[in-house]
Amino acid sequence: MEEEEAMLFWDEFAQEYAQIQRESQLKIAEEVAAFLVEQKVFPISAFVDFAAGTGRYISAFYPYVDEYYAIDFSKEMLKIIEETTEDPMNKLHLVQQSQKDFLSADQHWPCIFMAMNPAVRDKEALLQFQKKAHQLIILRMIAEEENVFQPYEKNLSAKNDLNLNTWYKKWFSEEAIDWQSRQFEYILKEEIDQEIFHLYFEEEYSLEQRQQMVQHVFGEALTVESQTKITFELLLA
Template sequence: MLNQQTAQFWDEFASEYYAIQQETFTTITTDIAHYLEKIGVLPTQDFVDLAGGYGKYIPTILPYVGKYYLVDFSKEMLQLAETLYPKPNIERILTTQTEFFTYSATNQYDCVFSALNPAMRQIEEVIQALRISERYACFVELVSDTEELFTEIEPITQTKEAQLFLTNVTRFATDQGIPWHKKRFTYTTQTMIEKTFALDYFAEDIQQDPTVLAKIESFYQGKESREVCHEVQFELVVLVK
């Protein structure tokens, strides 16, 4: 039931999510592809993108692979991928990650890839990704997302979970004698934010906690607007079989 509800959410959210993703200020998909090429993961024959959604990584990784398997449990996401990337060497697979692991054979695919995947959080899932891959298992997570003032008032807790997951992955790999690579990608941007916008954005928080207003006043230092620095950090861990 939970999978059905989650899939329904992503079906309804697919188009909006795609639009949001187009507004990114990072070049993470290109940078990931170039790094995977640098360490020898790419080019490869069979590439599995777990929980790949609409295929965010297809444009940068497809040129390096013979067959791209896009796995997701949202029908609308996969239909969007078909519209965006009507390529004959892309196979769209509508299934859950658990089901995909169940019917995939050991060493069936050259490389298994998972990026910002909420279903990839336990070592048991990492073990399954390794099992079905013949050469590499890759995991990408957003490990830091900070924006001056805003994250000071509203910390983003999901990144801590992602950091812990990747720490557990490298610890597991080390314990098992599995070679691994790790690479961090950092991106920053500056945006001019009006003080009135911040006051409106945090209006409810100000009512509940007077220290929020003090933080806003301290940040703007009597100015009506200030540049706000937004920094995001992604981390890639590659396990080598």
């Protein structure tokens, strides 16, 4: 996806993405903040939240940062941050900037944080970020296992993104760059009925196939419990 197309996509997706973030039950932001305090990364003078999206991590990190720079190439994402995030100390700076422009700028930062940035997919980009910061922090989801829907899902393209941290660690090691990691695990539970199951797979499987799947998953029960185990990994380099 070209940068302009990606920018348009995220501008259009911003409101929906913000709603997804608001509905998340995960306490990952708070747990990462506590870990960064433990590692003495926090408190810090200046902090870059790159590809900040709708600002999921700002409220958790805000108390420990003197100057907080939320950078994203989507103006709509930044607009949501402006409208929904409190800044009582007047230390939050919203910056619309592409990854290319950010990396080419002649500026070094105490700390750059990236959560789920989809645009760091090669060694060159990763090392450019590492060189721009005294401390580079990367958070990615590395595993997602679910027991009801996942066994029947056909589209596995997103699974490639789960392996990016493995490549990051390999590339850091190749360049003799010290790194450490910490994993965070969560279990989400949700009651699923047969109707929801049918609707979910309506476009992928025939009615006869879905009926067989329902029999296998539900048996005689009207509902089953979906359990999703999500694992995040935080990299510090």
